[in-house]
Amino acid sequence: MTILVGYKPSAESRAALRTALQIAERSGENVVVLNAGPGGEHRTSSSMTEETRRELNSILAASSATTEFREYARGNTTMDEFKTVAAEIRPSMIVIGIRHRSGFGRLMMGSVGDQILQEMHEPVLAVKATQDQDLTSPDATPEITGDADPKQVES
Secondary structure, eight states: EEEEEOOSSSSSHHHHHHHHHHHHHHHTTTEEEEEOOTTTTBBOTTOHHHHHHHHHHHHHHHHSSSSEEEEEEESHHHHHHHHHHHHHOOOEEEEEEEEOHHHHHHHHHHHHHHHHHHSSSEEEEEOOOOOOOOOSTTTTTOOOOOOOOOOGGHH
């Protein structure tokens, strides 16, 4: 089985990635990390730089889980890319980072996280970065506690 992780350069995405890697290390699942945006001249906050790619690669290399990074900027929406990759790999779960956004902000700006929660058929684990975690460091790791089987997460 495979865990699909949505990733962009943010503390919330790093928290989601680290959580997914911990689950994968415990369950023996693979992890596919997806960064997707429209591409071309339409650069967004999800766009990766060489520095953020190096940071991501160091996090993935430090994990004992089998990982794969996919980056798409081919004119499709992020949701379209998520749906395409999910249909291909059939993940056991999707892990995303979320941040607090007011109702008005969500209404005006929309949110890929909200779309994933509402439109994807797979179980979705939404992870927040806590204020006391320094998730900018490649060594920072949010801890998963408890003995619950991560495969039993319900959507």
